[in-house]
Amino acid sequence: MGYYLADGIYPKWRTFVKTIPTPQGNKNKNFAKAQESARKDVERAFGVLQQRFAIIRGPSRMFKVKELTNIMKTCVILHNMIIEDEREDCDNLDMEYDQLDDPPELSHNHTGEFMDFIQRHVHIRDSSAHHQLQEDLIEHQWLLYSQQ
Secondary structure: OEEEEEOOOOOOOOOEEOOOOOOHHHHHHHHHHHHHHHHHHHHHHHHHHHHHOOOHHHOOOOOOHHHHHHHHHHHHHHHHHHHHHHHHHHOOOOOOEEEEEOOOOOOOOOOOOHHHHHHHHHHOHHHHHHHHHHHHHHHHHHHHOOOO
């Protein structure tokens, strides 16, 4: 399962790696610095993609991981193609990339996919896994830092 670099406002779920508010010790300080740096880079890149592609601005809970992966890869590739084309063109046409269509109809029936979603949601909210993930990442980052 993947995880998100997050700040302190997010809950202690297994999918969020939160900032250490007042890191104590070299391991925690090193991790906090690396985590904040990476989080800011991701936020900047994601903000650029959100401005350009409406599909990234909307909720994503009902998408499967493979679909989300394909959506993000597609948006990154399209963004890079647009930037490359704009560099070659230099005309900077004012185009609207994110026109919204009507959203699809949602089913209110309890399907197997819906029940899988509920199980994943319960699994994600495991706070003990949140703490273990953060500890594992702190150790991993410290190992990388020590090898430099």
